[in-house]
């Protein structure tokens with residue numbers, strides 16, 4: 001059914017009797033929502049429980065606003081405040097911070113208590129997730145978010161100008177927000193559906209337009225549309241944010257300047273912010289990409305990036321809003337003939353000296369690696385550089401460089417190489433995830449963002465299986481220590497049912513998928529080797545070099561890799577904390593998977609594995625393509641266990657992936673075989 005795709009992991013499919021096993025006899029007979037007002041998340045929670053339990057268990061429960069019949073059991077859902085008002089005190093184990101919840105199904109009643117309404121809604125989804133997975137265990141616990149910022153970013157364009165698509169780097173159809181000719185859509189029916197999915201994974205904010213922002217989002221007609229989008233997300237506890245174009249006061253507002261220190265400009269933005277909060281009182285904040293890839297910014301006026309960020313921040317601080325200011329600032333016209341030039345250095349070079357100058361409600365939003373969502377990158381050194389500044393990480397659910405949803409690539413294992421990385425700040429254990437939750441540098445604000453880029457496709461992202469990445473993003477933003485395989489098991493049960501073979505097959509394939517993709521694309525930290533000039537898809541190793549974009553490999557006939565050492569290269573290794581810097585400075589201590597990221601070495605250089613670089617390329621490409629070749633065969637074993645529509649949809653994609661991985665394998669291997677002149681010891685790679 002098409003709607004199975006739209007429901008994502010919230011299908012509420014009926015459990016079989018063998019899974020409910022007698023649990024239904026003394027199941028609750030009503031839902032009690034304390035102080036639920038129409039349109040508020042608590043009301044949503046009660047309704048969702050009603051719909052979910054009807055679907056999963058086939059039971060019809062009434063919703064009321066107080067406990068009337070003491071003889072039957074209820075599911076009570078409330079904020080902590082309302083619960084206390086009604087019952088005099090809270091259960092002992094309730095220990096909540098903002099957005100957290102308590103869930104207990106011990107005792108006669110099931111109790112769901114949120115620190116706020118949003119938390120109560122999260123608790124309702126958690127309870128439904130248990131039921132949908134046939135889990136009737138007795139539990140009683142509080143859970144709280146690791147970090148307050150858990151936002152989706154949509155790169156939706158107002159205009160479908162044919163450059164990068166109606167959703168930039170989106171592979172799931174046209175925008176759910178805009179009509180492609182400059183306006184918010186008339187039909188916004190997808191918005192609450194997305195709100196529901198986001199709420200169920202505890203994502204509490206969404207930026208609704210592209211970081212390459214079009215000022216016409218501020219047009220008279222679009223104000224109503226933006227307000228409507230906010231109204232549709234509100235019942236789900238999802239607040240909206242907006243990307244701004246720095247030059248708007250001039251290009252849209254008709255002023256003669258966009259200097260962030262010019263009073264007229266400040267007044268203009270203040271007017272925008274005031275109108276925003278009048279229309280959307282719970283507006284979450286702005287997202288700003290400035291002075292990057294041709295976007296305007298404060299540097300035009302010799303003002304600092306902090307001046308720019310703070311200007312916006314001051315206009316929304318009184319309203320409680322925040323500014324997510326992107327660290328993705330670099331020169332895309334860099335001189336590739338300069339051995340010491342390095343795009344990877346840009347973020348630290350721009351931001352380090354501004355540390356301490358940002359207002360308290362500015363959060364610097366940092367891509368996970370120093371370049372751009374590549375298949376393997378070291379963590380961005382900026383995370384261990386900014387001590388006085390709130391920070392959030394930017395991940396990508398949309399698979400821009402990672403197969404664009406035509407390849408199965410389950411991303412959490414990649415994300416966890418970054419989140420778990422020990423940055424060794426001041427020689428102490430300091431994992432990236434503990435920077436993001438504010439613990440390392442004692443910050444209140446911080447967290448997680450992901451470029452999601454869902455669209456009007458019935459699968460949202462373009463492929464059913466890619467939805468596991470969206471699901472896992474929310475789960476990890478709440479608790480980054482979760483096991484990525486366990487998250488996937490939950491997702492698979494919710495999405496495809498409780499069958500063991502389905503779960504085990506999808507788990508095994510998914511966990512092998514990122515290593516396989518890395519194997520048949522770019523190895524040893526050389527980056528993905530996709531076409532970088534336009535599509536970011538398919539093999540094009542030659543496109544990396546000899547242009548200003550800076551994703552260089554420095555490959556020639558004898559050697560390959562970026563020399564990022566302090567001793568002889570770009571100095572990038574030295575941007576890390578001393579222990580990490582020392583590790584990356586030397587080939588002896590650099591892990592193989594980042595060898596070519598940090599070092600320029602001969603193709604015959606021997607890795608820790610004992611293989612040469614070139615032979616590693618050859619072998620990895622064969623191994624990766626071999627793994628991908630197993631995917632359609634393994635999926636075939638699920639015929640009849642997954643409904644035909646989704647079965648065929650994925651079979652088609654996995655078959656394509658298996659074929660495309662051969663294209664990748666041969667394109668990359670033959671390219672470097674030709675360039676290096678070194679044959680494959682197993683004699684598989686052709687020479688042209």
Ligand code: GCU
Nearest residue numbers: 164168169211212289328372
């Ligand atoms: C990538 C992507 C662009 C995007 C940019 C950004 O380079 O290809 O489409 O605008 O990142 O994150 O700002």
